[in-house]
Amino acid sequence: MSVILSTITVQAHIKEIGVIKKIDHIGIVVNDIEEALKVYQQALGLSLAKVQERPDQAVAIAFLPTGESEIELVQPVTSDSGVAKFLQKRGEGIHHICLEVDDIEKTLADLREKGLQLIDEIPRTGPEGERFAFIHPKSSHGVLIELYEYPKSATAHK
């Protein structure tokens, strides 16, 4: 009975803050995308959906779909960005987890209210109209979390 009650509470809670739909992608920071593709594309056999330069974030990225989610390879292109410092300090590895949400503003407002530290108070907009924002890992048990909202017209960005 207590299990049922707590499930109901959790569901009501999710409704209030906007729905988290799935893990959209996992970001992996690498020294060199070309080198990393030898593993993720050639050895693992994942298909490469796109490679993009993202000067707004001082990175180059590659997306490799894996069913419902994707792997995002992230290579810093300057030495002074947050992601470049992450790579210098911690080496290659998992950098962030991205959750797709249905309403990023609602989710951000709710998290702010709950005292979480946001890196982006206001969502940024990517080249395909997607909106995204990061939650500081200090607020999420050591994991950098990215929130993603696709434009309403797009079903998926594959």
Ligand SMILES: [Zn+2]
């Ligand atoms: Zn990402």
